[in-house]
Amino acid sequence: MARILIAGGSLGGLMAANLLLRDGHAVQVLERSPRSLQGRGAGIVTHDSLRQALGAGGAQVDHTLGVAVASRVVLQPDGRALCGWAYPQVLTSWGRLYTLLRAALPQDHHRLGAAVTGVEHQADGVQVSLAGGERLEADLLIAADGIRSTVRAQLLPQVQPEYAGYVAWRGVCDEDLLSRHTRDTLFPHFGFGLPAGEQMLGYPVAGAGDSLAVGERRWNFVWYRPAAAGADLDALLTDADGVLHRGGIAPQQVSWRQIAAMRDAARRLLAPQFAEIVEKTALPFLQPIYDLVSPQLASPEMAGGRVALLGDAAFVARPHVGMGVSKAGDDAVALTQCIAEHGATPAALLQYDRIRRPAGLAVVQRARWLGAYLQTNAQGAAALPLRSADEVMRQTAIDARHFDPESPGSLPSLS
Ligand SMILES: Cc1cc2nc3c(=O)[nH]c(=O)nc-3n(C[C@H](O)[C@H](O)[C@H](O)COP(=O)(O)OP(=O)(O)OC[C@H]3O[C@@H](n4cnc5c(N)ncnc54)[C@H](O)[C@@H]3O)c2cc1C
Structure with a gap:
């Protein structure tokens, strides 16, 4: 021992x-x-290996681990589906995993x-x-x-x-606050919105008390937005009292002005379903990507x-x-x-x-x-040409067994 x-x-x-x-x-x-x-914490994508590690460590892994989704969808700015893909996955939350591991x-x-x-x-x-x-x-x-x-x-x-040149706005919104249209067309899916040089995605997770009951769940979103190192990033990391939190800003410290500006951008750039979720999320927070x-x-x-x-x-x-x-x-x-x-x-x-x-x-x-296509060079142009919506949808957060470690950009061998 x-x-x-x-x-x-x-x-x-x-x-x-x-x-x-x-x-x-x-x-x-x-x-x-x-x-x-x-x-x-907020949402976490599960993979087979994670379930195995949890189980081997004595954590109870069963159907209560998270919300099972069957498919993915990309929404256009007008809210209609651009493309979709049947890809079953279980989405859990950081808090659920913490509870299991502490127990x-x-x-x-x-x-x-x-x-x-x-x-x-x-x-x-x-x-x-x-x-x-x-x-x-x-x-x-x-x-x-x-x-x-x-x-x-x-x-x-x-x-x-190393800062990647963009941040993620994150948050979770209660299912029962959402309109029927958003609950029908986006909530059950792993969903994407792809404004130029940005990326919105999200998925359903358990709600309060780890409830998986319909009506009690939440939708977890992650919205990647460019923010150049220096003045742009500092503005996002500065609270409403003018204090800069360079090492990371806690959710409750994010300035209401930045939240208001982000919500305004959501109304202009994203499908109405995403804008509704962002609008009704009580405490959006942000995280620089490294x-x-x-x-x-x-x-x-x-x-x-x-x-x-x-x-x-x-x-x-x-x-x-x-x-x-x-x-x-x-x-x-x-x-x-x-x-x-x-x-x-x-x-x-x-x-x-x-x-x-x-x-x-x-x-x-x-x-x-x-993430390279979300980065911008010194002239403000994207570091890589925009990807197709279909490619982003099929490459993001898939199980490790589908990609080739020797070739980071390889497409998964899935129908
Ligand atoms: C509170 C919290 C919420 C999170 N929520 C999410 C989420 O919603 N989605 C997501 O994808 N990822 C989230 N993460 C990150 C996620 O946990 C990690 O990416 C992943 O699990 C690997 O975690 P880690 O344990 O290696 O590091 P981390 O999760 O970063 O944990 C590091 C831990 O070390 C502790 N620590 C730091 N310095 C010291 C020290 N000197 N002595 C002792 N302890 C120290 C910290 O308090 C922290 O608990 C979260 C992390 C934390 C801490």
């Missing part, structure tokens, strides 16, 4: 903790937030208000420092502390998130080979692939297998690096390819 500390108690950290605990290890999750993360992890393996500030190599292990001065010893540290990982900043300070690539997930130089980066701390792929959580689950499964084979040793983490680094890079590259 090895002593394994996990920095970060979001979905990646919880998946790793559940898997390692079931393999007999002494696991402790250290989450910086003093409060439970429940109640946060599977006994309370004494999970600490809130425990911010990791640093890690040092010790003979046959690591010493992990927490804010407040406490020090903990372990055989391994797994850094699942997200895109702005403190652990990665210490060990690989050169690795920084890429992040780590050159190593573990190496002898990283605290003697006893630290592994996992999930968003390792690689961040733009959300077009819909794989942030599945990728973290794949990392957690691979890491657990490597530790089972080699023990909690640097050799296990090196093997994990060999397996997951190419896989993570392939996901980032595919996501970059999917």
